[in-house]
Every structure is written in structure tokens, then in C-alpha cells.
Amino acid sequence: MEATSPAASAGPQPHAQGAASESASLLRRIKGKLFTWNILKTIALGQMLSLCICGTAITSQYLAERYKVNTPMLQSFINYCLLFLIYTVMLAFQSGSDNLLYILKKKWWKYILLGLADVEANYLIVRAYQYTTLTSVQLLDCFGIPVLMALSWFILYARYRVIHFIAVAVCLLGVGTMVGADILAGREDNSGSDVLIGDILVLLGASLYAVSNVCEEYIVKKLSRQEFLGMVGLFGTIISGIQLLIVEYKDIAGIHWDWKIALLFVAFALCMFCLYSFMPLVIKVTSATSVNLGILTADLYSLFFGLFLFGYKAVSRLGEQRGGLL
Secondary structure, three states, X not given: OOOOOHHHXXXXXXXXXXXXXXXXXXXXXXXXXXXXXXHHHHHHHHHHHHHHHHHHHXXXXXXXXXXXXXXXXXHHHHHHHXXXXXXXXXXXXXXXXXXXXXXXXXXXXXXXXXXHHHHHHHHXXXXXXXXXXXHHHHHHHXXXXXXXXXXXXXXXXXXXXXXXXXXXXXXXXXXXXXXXXXXXXXXXXXXXXXXXXXXXXXXXXXXXXXXXXHHHHHHHHHOOHHHHHHXXXXXXXXXXXXXXXXXXXHXXXXXXXXXXXXXXXXXXXXXXXXXXXXXXXXXXXXOHHHHHHHOOHHHHHHHHHHHHHOOOOHHHHHHHHHXXXX
């Protein structure tokens, strides 16, 4: 047998060490880019927004399912009043181009349209809880992402890669699957048409949310967060107040108030207020599309709460139907 020389055995070591050092350097660079303070702060704020969305969903579902309270506009009206009392009043004390009166003189009609889109988006989403389930609402509202991308493309001149369009296709496929699953599940208890109405309301609300979010990104980045929140608070209060008097006065009069219902209204308003207050901060450092992708974890939170708090059995119900068909 030939003896292996020490030089031959030691030959591959420098190459292995070089590869290991390159891998370590690559990992350090990736870690340096992924785990920066700004990214970690954005992720943390995104999860806080997700929890706020989940809070609004849970309180709305409790009001609709447990207490038969059907007042989506009243729920939104309280939030707009909070925005008005804080941010609109702040604008009133500003000077120059940031003053409330100056903004109203120059851009009043634009903010009326924005307020209308935002109010109706909230109304449609909360109204949908009267017809469909918590998990369906939270999963279907991802339809706003492709709408948001399309609006950002034409209005904000955002550009996307092929992988983004593939993700949109998967999103739309998931929306269609979810609507079909809701219809099939609704047939079991003869509520298929009501569930479909709820799904349509969610899709319309998600589209209006996309319009509002694109406008929010433009205003926050070009103007100021305070202007956006102040003007939405002003016109949101006016529009939702008028719609409240026209549509929901009988429903409000029929509420049997107790501390639990009042607490749910307060919790909903606080979650919405926090959502509106912090979302512009995240949008300013990222984009409306990134924020909407980041808050998809709200769907997961809502799914768990729907399973444990409301006892949803969507999977088992579909399985029983499938077995019956077979």
C-alpha cells in the first residue's frame, strides 16, 4: 500500500476553509440585511396591526353572533369621532399649508371621496359578519392585495416582478376557492345565498380598502400622516354620521345595552383607532402593498380565534358533505 503523505492529506483543507469562510460571510451579509433595526421594527409594527385587525374582527363577530347587534356604521362612527377629536383638532391649530382651513380650501373634494371610500369599506366589511363567518371575512379580504397592486401600478408607478404576479394569481385562486367552499358549506343549513352575500360584501369592502390605502400611501409620503388622519377623521365622522341616521337608527334603538355590549363597542373602537394611527407609520417606511402583505397574519390569528371562541367546524362540515356526495 502507498502511504498517504501529510501534504496530500492537508491539501483540501485550505479550500474547505475558504468555502466555510465564504458561507459564513454570506450568512453575515444576509443577517445584516434581514435583521436590521428598521426591518425588525416594521415586522413588529405589522404584527401589531394584525392584532388590531384581529381585535376588530372578533368584537364584530361577537356583536353579530352572540348579541345580534347589527350596527356596523355605529362601530365605525365611534372610531372616526376619535380620529376627529385628536387629529382633526391638531390640524386646526397648525399654521400655513398644514392648517385645516387651508387644506379644506384646496383639497376638500378629494378628501370627501377618500372619506366616502374609507367609510363604505368599513361598513361593508363589518356588515359582512351578519352573513358569513369570521374566518371567511379575514381570508377573503386578501382580495384587496391584487387590487392594491393594480392601483399602485397606475397611480404610484410601482413596478413588480414576475413572482409578484404569480402571487396575485395564487391569491385570486384562493379567493375563488374560499367563496366556493362557503357556498358548499352553506348548503348544509340552507344558508348558501346569505353566505354568498357576505362574501361579495367582503370583496367590495376589500377593493375600497385598497383605494383608501393607495391614497393613504400617497398622502403620508408626499404630505403628512397628520393630514391624512385629520381629514379622514373629519369627513369620516360626517359621512358615517349621516349614514348612521339614515340606515341604522332603528337598529340602535333596538339594542339592549349592557356592560358587555358597551365593552365590545369600546374594544372595537380602540382597535380601529390604533390601526388607523399606526398604519401610516409603517406605510411611510415601506409601502401599502408591503403592509397589506405583512398583516396577512391577521388571518391566522382570526382562524385560531374562530376555532376556539366560536367553534367553527368548516373543515369537518365540508368533509361530511364530501362523504355524502361520494
